[in-house]
Amino acid sequence: xxxxxxLLMTLVINQLTYSQTHEIGGFIGASNxxxxxxxxxxxxxxxxxxGAIYKWNRSPRHSFxxxxxxxxxxxxxxKSDDPRRKxxxxxxxxxxxxxxxxxxxxxxxxDLHEDxxxxxxxxxxxxxxxxxxxxxxxxxxxxxxxxxxxxSYAFAIPxxxxxxxxxxxxxxxxxxxxxxYTFTDEIDGSVPNDQALVSSFAFGNVNNNxxxxxxxxxxxxxxxxxxxxxVF
Numbered sequence: 001x002x003x004x005x006x007l008l009m010t011l012v013i014n015q016l017t018y019s020q021t022h023e024i025g026g027f028i029g030a031s032n033x034x035x036x037x038x039x040x041x042x043x044x045x046x047x048x049x050x051g052a053i054y055k056w057n058r059s060p061r062h063s064f065x066x067x068x069x070x071x072x073x074x075x076x077x078x079k080s081d082d083p084r085r086k087x088x089x090x091x092x093x094x095x096x097x098x099x100x101x102x103x104x105x106x107x108x109x110x111d112l113h114e115d116x117x118x119x120x121x122x123x124x125x126x127x128x129x130x131x132x133x134x135x136x137x138x139x140x141x142x143x144x145x146x147x148x149x150x151x152s153y154a155f156a157i158p159x160x161x162x163x164x165x166x167x168x169x170x171x172x173x174x175x176x177x178x179x180x181y182t183f184t185d186e187i188d189g190s191v192p193n194d195q196a197l198v199s200s201f202a203f204g205n206v207n208n209n210x211x212x213x214x215x216x217x218x219x220x221x222x223x224x225x226x227x228x229x230x231v232f
Contacts, residue, residue, distance in 0.1 A: 023057065024053070024220060026220075027050065027052070029216015050065065065100075095187070099132070109125065124162050132182075141201075155182070174220075
């Protein structure tokens with residue numbers, strides 16, 4: 001029985017190895033922040049963003065995707081169209097590291113192993129869950145940033161749209177824009193982490209959480225055996 005179990009496990013692992021195909025590569029682009037400090041434009045890249053990306057293609061229509069991106073989010077009231085923000089004159093940068101896991105869905109068939117000599121392309125969407133690190137601070141009575149806690153953490157929901165195409169049978173390029181709805185309003189310092197300070201130093205719309213956006217390009221390399229694309 002023990003040998004039969006080992007044999008079955010070996011066959012299953014071998015089958016999984018032959019039925020998977022993968023992509024790994026990098027992301028380069030820029031970020032912008034949407035909140036109570038800085039520009040009120042939704043897509044206005046102003047700080048470089050870099051990262052790594054991995055995909056496990058389960059079918060020509062969907063993939064499991066993991067990414068890690070780092071950037072310095074920036075907000076500058078002087079660059080806002082709102083005269084009240086310009087008069088206030090706040091500004092910030094906040095280093096952010098995001099880890100994201102979810103599912104990417106292709107609107108068209110994107111079978112990398114279909115050998116017909118033509119390039120493959122498709123628009124796609126991606127969503128899942130993101131977990132990110134940032135620094136926590138608030139603006140004191142003099143309008144200066146006062147740090148409360150480094151390395152705070154929060155969750156976000158990524159909403160990404162993009163378009164990808166194959167350069168060769170091994171290289172895939174994609175362009176994407178992805179907004180993140182966060183579960184915090186503290187990235188820009190508009191709400192202190194210490195609840196005792198909220199009534200004195202909170203400002204802006206305390207009922208709306210912060211957003212940030214990544215805009216950029218990904219370049220991935222495929223590897224792995226031709227998949228069976230089993231139903232999953």
